[in-house]
Amino acid sequence: MLTKGINYEQKGIIFNMQRFSIHDGPGIRTIVFLKGCPLKCDWCSNPESQDPVVEIMFNEKNCTGCKKCERNCPESAINMLRTGRIDRAKCTSCGVCAENCYPGGLVKSGEETTVEKVMTELKKETIQFRRSGGGVTLSGGELLMQPEFAIELLKACKAMGWHTAIETTGYASEDTIDKLIPLVDLVLLDIKHLDDEKHKKYVHVSNEVIVKNAKKISTIGTELIIRVPVIPKFNCDKNSISDIAKFAKSLNGVQRLDLLPYHKLGANKYENLGLDYTMGQEIKTPDEDTMNNFKKIVEEYGLECTIGG
Numbered sequence: 001m002l003t004k005g006i007n008y009e010q011k012g013i014i015f016n017m018q019r020f021s022i023h024d025g026p027g028i029r030t031i032v033f034l035k036g037c038p039l040k041c042d043w044c045s046n047p048e049s050q051d052p053v054v055e056i057m058f059n060e061k062n063c064t065g066c067k068k069c070e071r072n073c074p075e076s077a078i079n080m081l082r083t084g085r086i087d088r089a090k091c092t093s094c095g096v097c098a099e100n101c102y103p104g105g106l107v108k109s110g111e112e113t114t115v116e117k118v119m120t121e122l123k124k125e126t127i128q129f130r131r132s133g134g135g136v137t138l139s140g141g142e143l144l145m146q147p148e149f150a151i152e153l154l155k156a157c158k159a160m161g162w163h164t165a166i167e168t169t170g171y172a173s174e175d176t177i178d179k180l181i182p183l184v185d186l187v188l189l190d191i192k193h194l195d196d197e198k199h200k201k202y203v204h205v206s207n208e209v210i211v212k213n214a215k216k217i218s219t220i221g222t223e224l225i226i227r228v229p230v231i232p233k234f235n236c237d238k239n240s241i242s243d244i245a246k247f248a249k250s251l252n253g254v255q256r257l258d259l260l261p262y263h264k265l266g267a268n269k270y271e272n273l274g275l276d277y278t279m280g281q282e283i284k285t286p287d288e289d290t291m292n293n294f295k296k297i298v299e300e301y302g303l304e305c306t307i308g309g
């Protein structure tokens, strides 16, 4: 169904919808997680968000060894004796194995959907949004990797009168920024490092586009909050945090910077996807004193600062 100005049939791939969130924007919110990300941060806690396709995750702890998946896979991609179980070169992500694995040994990550289907779910929260002053936050992965879907979804949310926010790496074309940001009330923008060599080493892309887009977004007039994941060995030092705070302060209208301490919550998902967790298990969450010292540095630049967002 096409309603005036909004393409409700626009397709996209999402991997989660989280209701009743009180972070990531004002009021009570629903977060829609879009799949696919052009960055590959070594510490990413949602590795299932990175590939812009449907994927199958294998969790050995839940597997009862019934062999149903091995018998039913149309591509013969499953072998009970194989480490990680799935031959990912053969797997077409058809999802047959996961749909029939009731114990949860195999789980599908990602589903193709439409703006209309997502809106049907979001509309169930209309009263919550209205009462709390909340709304919808698009996150990822990187939502800007599916600009057509994100733009139509944001238009549909605005047509409902809801507050809209995005959590983004800022890694997108200028054209996408120009078209999408005016549909957003709040941008939560990650700045991870201003040293491009370090950025390339740990994030696996240059920060050039991100820095350029941060400056561009700050001129559009949308509320902008900078977020910094604080990662040991990468930016967990006074100079790195000070450089980012100084940059944030230079951006038009930025008043707040959130510091997000590193955690390992998603580490086990790497194995489930047949990937390596290159951060290493020995890396620890920065302690409270370290985070409070960084907070003071940020505040010295005249910015509000919260730890944990």
Ligand code: SF4
Pocket: 062, 063, 064, 065, 066, 067, 068, 069, 070, 100, 101, 102, 103, 104, 105, 106
């Ligand atoms: S169908 Fe599920 S429980 Fe059965 S062997 Fe496969 S992964 Fe294990």
Ligand code: SF4
Pocket: 056, 072, 073, 074, 075, 076, 077, 078, 086, 090, 091, 092, 093, 094, 095, 096, 097, 098
């Ligand atoms: S998703 Fe389909 S092709 Fe891939 S392992 Fe499962 S059943 Fe086989």
